[in-house]
Amino acid sequence: MDRIEALDARAREIMRGNDMGGYTIPTKGLYPFQWNWDSAFAAWGFSTFDLDRAWTELETLFSAQWPDGMVPHIIFHRPDPGYFPGPEVWGTRTDPPTSGISQPPVAAILARRILAADPVAGRARMKALWPKMLAWHRWWRRCRCGHGVAAVAHPWESGRDNCTDWDPGMARVDASGVGEYTRRDTGHVDASMRPGKLDYDRFLAILQFGRDCGWDQQTIVERGPFLMADPAITFILIRAHRDLAALGQELGADPGEIATLEGWAADLVAALPMIWHKKLGAHVARDLRSGEFAPAISSGAFLAWLANCARDEAEARLIAIWDRVRFGIPSSDPAAPGFESRRYWRGPTWPVVNALIAIGMRDSGRDALEARLRRETAELIANGGFWEYFDPLDGTPCGGDAFTWTAAIWLTWARGGLNGEGA
């Protein structure tokens, strides 16, 4: 077996090992439930060797959709005492129990790729998922896009928990009443690679506000302790609306609904100037309570390519940020204060985000950039293993090991980077 085949086999073994029957956990110990965007990436990974299982992953995810259309960020299928905050802390009273916020809506983007793998076999399953995805996209529109671009009501909703993007909003969160609690994450992973204590207090204070108002979205958006415009979700949602519209065309969906999706994407594009930071020269997260911008350019800005919304004047600046590291797109600019090369979303590079950025590079004809990103991501995984994230300066593996989405990204995209293969 050559090196790539051995890595392929290990990636499949990880995905099978994390398969709990119908849904896949991100990794054992640290994340023992179903996570929203992890599952969409898992489905994409499964599509390379078990298409039926790929569709099942998405179906299980959408089976926990709330009546208002939200697809929650965690689904607690089975109790597990090794995780905090569990269902009793969220208090959503759903069946199955879930968290009360969402996560980046990548499902339609990846479902389109999964369908392309076998349009005949997947047709009926995608057809059944389409209205559910539409309902979720409508939820984003109704509950998170009222200010123009997409907002997040909790840093966890962004999927990029402690990124510098959230510093201005987090600084305004009063965590003095949060009470005593015991974290579980730092029992699984080195604390220096995880969010700090004050971050955690604030994460919980925002959660408690949501729980105390019965997860009433209007209250959360109008009066919640945290609401920030997220460039990453905005670009992902633009792309996802368009991909869902394209899927609708293919499946013969109602033309009115397809036009609605295209209209939502256009509205987001029209709102982009509100997150354009003139001085930094890129799209930057912004506190919707105070108007303050985040202090640094994050990997979210690179997702402009995914949405085909990149501005020419940002290109050199983004490449310069990338050139400051050796491996992959850093989650925050290494030259900006607040960068920490191993602390979660404050600097490390994440194969999943690299893969999304690469889709954008590829689609916009930036083939050389895409090849470089793929090569760097492949080196990280081939040399370090299937870890959650990596130090972009020296490639040190970080966080949890045997990680589902890293295995999925290997199988779907990164593997070609080892021998310079194109897409």
Ligand code: GLC
């Ligand atoms: C962390 C990540 C988030 C991911 C989850 C499970 O919370 O920040 O993006 O979905 O872990 O892997």
